[in-house]
Amino acid sequence: MSIYIPGHKRMAAGLFGMTRRNFLKTAAVVGASVAAPAVRAQSGVTLRFLNPETSVASQAVLKKACDEYESKFGVKIIVDSTPISGTTQKAMAAINAGQSYDIMTAGFIASILQFVQAGVLLPVTDLVKKYDWGKDAAWEYEGENWYYPFDYNLVVNYYRKDLYAQKGLKVPETSDDFLKNCQALTVVNSGNIDVGGCVIPLASDSATNWASFGNMFAEGTQLYDKDWNVVLDQGENVDRATRFLDLYGELYKTMPPGMNAVGYAQLMSLFATGKTAHTLYSGRLVEALEATNPELADQYGIFASPGSSGQKALSYAFDGFCVFKTKQSEEAVKFLQWFVDEHYVDWLLSAWMNNHPSRLDIYENERWKSHPMIKKHWETMMQMKSFIDGDGVTITAIDTSGPSIDMRACNVFNANVMPEMLQQKVLGNTSSADCVAAAAQRIRSLI
Amino acid sequence: MVQDRRIVALFVGSISLLALIIGGPLIYAVMLSFYSSSSFIGEPQWVGLSNYSKVLRDPLFWNSLTNGLIIAISSIVLQVVLGVGIAMVLNKRFLGQTVVRAIAILPYFLPTVVACLVAQWILEPNYGLLKSALASIGVGMLDWSSHAFTAKGTIVLVSVWLWTPFVVTCVLAGLQTIPTQLYEAARVDGAGAWRQFWHITIPGLRSVLIVVILLRGIWMFNKFDVIWLLTKGGPLNQTETLPTLAYRKSFLEYNLGGGAAVATISFLILAGVILIYLRLFPIDDAKQGR
Numbered sequence: 001m002s003i004y005i006p007g008h009k010r011m012a013a014g015l016f017g018m019t020r021r022n023f024l025k026t027a028a029v030v031g032a033s034v035a036a037p038a039v040r041a042q043s044g045v046t047l048r049f050l051n052p053e054t055s056v057a058s059q060a061v062l063k064k065a066c067d068e069y070e071s072k073f074g075v076k077i078i079v080d081s082t083p084i085s086g087t088t089q090k091a092m093a094a095i096n097a098g099q100s101y102d103i104m105t106a107g108f109i110a111s112i113l114q115f116v117q118a119g120v121l122l123p124v125t126d127l128v129k130k131y132d133w134g135k136d137a138a139w140e141y142e143g144e145n146w147y148y149p150f151d152y153n154l155v156v157n158y159y160r161k162d163l164y165a166q167k168g169l170k171v172p173e174t175s176d177d178f179l180k181n182c183q184a185l186t187v188v189n190s191g192n193i194d195v196g197g198c199v200i201p202l203a204s205d206s207a208t209n210w211a212s213f214g215n216m217f218a219e220g221t222q223l224y225d226k227d228w229n230v231v232l233d234q235g236e237n238v239d240r241a242t243r244f245l246d247l248y249g250e251l252y253k254t255m256p257p258g259m260n261a262v263g264y265a266q267l268m269s270l271f272a273t274g275k276t277a278h279t280l281y282s283g284r285l286v287e288a289l290e291a292t293n294p295e296l297a298d299q300y301g302i303f304a305s306p307g308s309s310g311q312k313a314l315s316y317a318f319d320g321f322c323v324f325k326t327k328q329s330e331e332a333v334k335f336l337q338w339f340v341d342e343h344y345v346d347w348l349l350s351a352w353m354n355n356h357p358s359r360l361d362i363y364e365n366e367r368w369k370s371h372p373m374i375k376k377h378w379e380t381m382m383q384m385k386s387f388i389d390g391d392g393v394t395i396t397a398i399d400t401s402g403p404s405i406d407m408r409a410c411n412v413f414n415a416n417v418m419p420e421m422l423q424q425k426v427l428g429n430t431s432s433a434d435c436v437a438a439a440a441q442r443i444r445s446l447i
Numbered sequence: 448m449v450q451d452r453r454i455v456a457l458f459v460g461s462i463s464l465l466a467l468i469i470g471g472p473l474i475y476a477v478m479l480s481f482y483s484s485s486s487f488i489g490e491p492q493w494v495g496l497s498n499y500s501k502v503l504r505d506p507l508f509w510n511s512l513t514n515g516l517i518i519a520i521s522s523i524v525l526q527v528v529l530g531v532g533i534a535m536v537l538n539k540r541f542l543g544q545t546v547v548r549a550i551a552i553l554p555y556f557l558p559t560v561v562a563c564l565v566a567q568w569i570l571e572p573n574y575g576l577l578k579s580a581l582a583s584i585g586v587g588m589l590d591w592s593s594h595a596f597t598a599k600g601t602i603v604l605v606s607v608w609l610w611t612p613f614v615v616t617c618v619l620a621g622l623q624t625i626p627t628q629l630y631e632a633a634r635v636d637g638a639g640a641w642r643q644f645w646h647i648t649i650p651g652l653r654s655v656l657i658v659v660i661l662l663r664g665i666w667m668f669n670k671f672d673v674i675w676l677l678t679k680g681g682p683l684n685q686t687e688t689l690p691t692l693a694y695r696k697s698f699l700e701y702n703l704g705g706g707a708a709v710a711t712i713s714f715l716i717l718a719g720v721i722l723i724y725l726r727l728f729p730i731d732d733a734k735q736g737r
Contacts, residue, residue: 089698092487114486114701191587192578204681257572257590260682275573407485414700420683427593427682 044074045331050091050104052084053319057350065343073338075331088114091324095120100324102332107153107319108206109139109399110410112146115322117407122323124148127337134388135395137318137358141405147320148336150348151355153282154387154395155211155315156302157198160185160277164301171301175215175247175308179254185277186254197254198278199270201262202423204416209398210317211267211280213418214305216244217313217396223412224402228447233440238433243308245425245432252426260427272296283353283384286377302380304393313394314387318358353377356384408447417442473714480707487703498708507684507692508709512716515688518599518674519667522606526663527656529607530614535648537615538622548619555612563676566605595685598678602686605673610666614659621655622648657728661721668717689713 051062059081066077080101082090087104088111094100100120106112115121123144137149157178159171163185172178182197201208219240225231232241252259256275258266264281268288271279274296279285289297304312321339323332339347345368348355352373362368363385374381387393399413412418421439424430430438480498482491502508537548554562569576570591578588591597629647638646649656671690674680680687680695687695689709697706 089487095488110701114488118486118488120488190582190585192582204679204684257588258592260590261567261592261678270573273574411700416699423681423683 044076045328046076046078047102047328047332047335048094048099049077049079050087050094050101051079051081052087052105052107053351054081054083055351058347061343061346061350065339065346068342069335069338073334075335077335087111091115095324100326102324102326102328103336104322104324105319106147106322107317108410109318109405110407110414112322113141113405113407113410115324116141116146120325121146122325122329122333124321124323124333124336127333127340132360134358134360134385136316136400137388139400139405147322148340149318149320149358150344151319151351152358152384152388153210153317153319153354154356154384155214155280155282155305156384156387157214157305158271158279158281158285159301159303160296160299161301162299163277171303172306174306174310175218175243178215178306179247179250182251182254182278193254193256195274196256196270196276198251199255199259199262199267199276200248200251200280201267202252202259202419202426203261203263204419204423205263206413207263207267208419208422209413209416210315212248212315212422213244213398214280214313214315215247215307216241217315217394218305218307218311219244220307220311220394222401223398223409223443224447226403228402228406228408230440230443230447232443233437238436241436241439242432245421245435247308248422249425249432260423283356283380284351286353286380287351287373290373302383304387311394312392313396315397316395316400317397319355320358349374353381356381358388360389411446412443415442415446417446476707477711479703480711482704484703485701487701491704494704498704499712502705502708502712507687508689508712510684511687511689511692511709514599514684514686515668515690518602518606518670518686518688519664521599521603522610522667523660523663525603525607526611526614527660530611530659531618531652531656533611534615534618534622535644537619551615552612554609555616557609559609559672560676562605562609563673566601566608566677570601592678593682595682598682598686602674602677605677606667606670609673610663614663617655617659618652621652625651654730657730661724664724665717665721668720669713689716 049062049066051059053059059079062079062081066079070076084107087106088108091101091104091111092114095118112121123146125140125145127148128138128145133149134152137152138145159181164170164181167184169181169184170177172181178198184197185195186193186197187195200212202212220236221232221240221244222237223230223232231237256270262270267279267281268285270276271281271285272288272293286297286300289300304314306312321336323329323336326332344359345362345365348357348362348368349371352371357363357368368374388395397413398418399410401412402409417439420442421435424435424438425432428435479491481493481495483494483498484491533551537544537551541547557565568574572578572588572590572592575588581588589597591601625647629651630643633643633647669690670688671694674686674688674691675694678686680691690713693706693709693713695706696702696709700706
C-alpha cells in the first residue's frame with residue numbers, strides 16, 4: 001500500500017505508507033509522550049479537589065494556594081471547579097468510576113451524610129477541634145466532624161433603610177410588625193405589585209427550603225420530638241405552624257408576582273433592582289449590591305426573622321471542606337491542614353461577605369478585619385456574628401431539624417415537603433391547619 | 448460473497464453497539480427498580496416489586512401521568528394542525544418562498560435551553576417584555592407560573608413554538624410527493640378546496656403524519672428539558688410528568704429505586720401505546736394505500 005502526496009516522493013509500502021524506521025521512530029515519540037505524565041506522577045502525589053465555589057476570586061485563591069503547595073512540597077493539586085448543583089452527583093460518579101476526588105467543598109448536609117454512610121469520607125475531627133466555632137457550625141455525626149467548616153449561610157432579612165425612614169418604620173420586633181412594614185412598603189400600580197413588601201420563595205426547591213422558614217422557627221415550631229416522632233401537627237406545634245402559615249398567607253399578598261419561580265438569583269435581583277423592600281439572603285447579597293447597585297449597598301439593614309411574641313430565628317446552611325478516603329488521604333489531610341493555616345483567610349475574603357466566618361478566631365484576625373469591604377460593612381458583619389455566638393437567636397434549618405444531625409431531616413428537605421406546604425396555603429387555597437396536617441403526614445411517610 | 452460478509456459484519460457491529468449503549472442502561476435501570484438505594488455509592492438492597500407497589504399507590508404518579516398526557520396530546524394536536532397549515536402555505540409558489548421557508552424552520556435550530564430562557568424573559572412577571580407591553584396599555588400581568596392552567600399552557604406553547612418546524616419540514620416534504628395531476632383532476636370534477644384537502648392531501652400525507660405523530664408523541668411524552676427549565680413541575684406538581692418525577696426521585700430525593708420504577712413504568716406505557724398505535728395505523732399499509 002502506498003500514498004501519493006503531491007510534491008513528495010511516493011512512499012514505500014508499509015502501514016499508511018510509513019517505512020518501518022519511521023514507524024518505530026513515531027511509536028517511540030508517541031510512547032514517550034503517553035508515558036511522561038505517569039513517570040512525572042510517580043515523582044510526587046497528585047490530589048484532586050472538587051470545588052463548587054466557582055467565582056473568579058475563589059478560584060484564583062485556590063490556584064495560588066495549590067501552586068504554592070506544589071512548589072513547596074511537590075504535591076500537585078488538580079482543582080475541578082464545577083457549579084454546586086451537580087457536585088454531589090459528580091463526586092459520586094467519580095467514586096463509582098474508581099477515581100474518587102481527594103478533597104471536596106460541600107454545602108449540603110445530605111451529601112455529607114450520604115458519603116459518611118457509604119464509608120467514603122474521612123473524619124477531620126482533630127483539625128476541627130483546634131478551634132472554637134459558632135453555633136451549630138461544627139456539627140458532629142456519630143461523634144466525629146466530617147467537614148472543616150468555613151462559612152455560615154445565614155438567611156437574614158434585608159430591609160431598605162431609606163424606605164423605612166421615608167415611611168417612619170422601625171425594625172420589626174414581632175411577626176405582626178414585620179407584616180405591617182411589608183404592607184406599608186408595598187406599591188401597587190394598575191392592580192400589579194410594582195414594589196413588593198417582601199419576597200419569601202415558594203418553589204419546590206432548595207432555595208425555598210433554605211430561606212422561607214425563619215418565621216416558622218421563630219414561632220418555636222418543632223418538626224420532630226427527641227425520638228424522631230413527627231410532632232408538627234401535635235400539641236402547641238399545630239398552633240405555631242398554623243400561625244406561621246397564616247402570616248405567610250398575608251405576606252404573600254405583599255409579594256411581587258412570580259414567587260413560585262423565585263430561586264437564589266431572583267432573591268438577590270429583586271432587592272438589588274428595587275422590586276422589593278425586604279428580601280432574604282446570606283451575605284452574598286451585600287456583595288451583589290456592591291457590584292450592581294452600590295448606592296443601595298449604603299442603604300440596607302438586616303434583622304433576624306421575628307415570631308409573634310418577639311422570638312427570633314434564622315435558617316441557615318454552611319460550607320466546608322471534606323476529605324475522601326483514598327490512597328492519598330494522608331496527603332489530602334496534610335494539604336487541608338496547610339491550606340487552613342496559610343490560606344483560610346484569603347479563601348474567606350474571596351467572597352468577603354458571603355463567607356461569613358464560622359471559626360470564631362477569624363473575627364480577631366487583623367488581615368481579615370482590614371479588608372476594605374469588611375471594614376465598610378463591619379456593622380452588618382458584627383450583627384451576623386451576634387446571631388451565631390449569642391443566645392438570643394435560634395439557628396436551625398429544615399435539614400438540621402430534629403434531635404440530632406440525621407438523614408431523615410435531609411430526606412424531608414430533599415422531598416420539598418415544607419415548600420409544598422406553603423404552596424398548598426397560597427396557591428391551593430387550603431386552610432393552614434389542613435396544610436400542616438398534610439405536611440406532617442407526608443413527613444411521616446418519608447422518615 | 449465478500450460483500451455479504453461485510454454487510455453482515457456491519458449489521459452485527461451496529462446491533463452490538465446499539466445493544467451496548469441503549470440496551471445496557473435500559474437493563475441497568477430496570478434492575479435498579481428492584482432495589483432500594485438512597486445514594487449512588489451505597490450498597491443497594493433487593494426489595495423486589497416494592498418500588499413498583501409504592502409508585503403505583505402514590506397519587507403523584509397518577510397526577511404526573513395525567514399531566515404528561517395532557518401536555519403531550521395538546522402539544523401534538525397544535526403542532527400537527529399548525530404544521531400542516533404552515534406547510535401548505537409554504538408549498539405554494541410566492542415571492543420569497545425560500546426565505547420564508549428558512550425562517551419558518553429557524554426555531555427548530557434553537558437549543559431548548561435558549562428557547563426556554565427567551566420565553567422566561569418574555570413572560571417574567573416583574574421585568575418581562577410581555578409585562579411591559581401590557582403595562583403600556585394599562586393591563587395587568589398574569590402570574591403564569593402560579594396557576595396550573597397557565598403553567599401547562601406555557602409549556603405547550605413553548606413546545607409548539609420549538610417543534611412545529613419539524614412537523615412543517617416533514618409535511619412539506621410529503622406534500623411535494625403528491626402528484627399535482629390529482630388536484631387538477633379533482634378540480635375538473637368540481638371538488639372545492641376543502642374536499643381536495645380531505646380526499647387528496649390528507650390521504651397523501653397519511654404515512655408522513657403517522658410517523659410524525661408517533662415521533663412527536665414519543666418525544667413529548669418523554670419531554671423533560673422544557674418542563675424542568677420552565678416550571679420544575681410546579682405549581683403544586685401540576686406540571687409534574689413522569690420524566691420529571693423520575694428525575695426528582697432519583698437525583699433530588701436520592702430514591703434511586705423509586706425513580707427507576709417510574710422510568711420503567713413510563714417506558715412500558717409508551718411501548719404499549721406505540722404497539723397499539725402501529726396496530727391501528729400500520730406504516731406499510733399507509734405507503735401502499737398511497
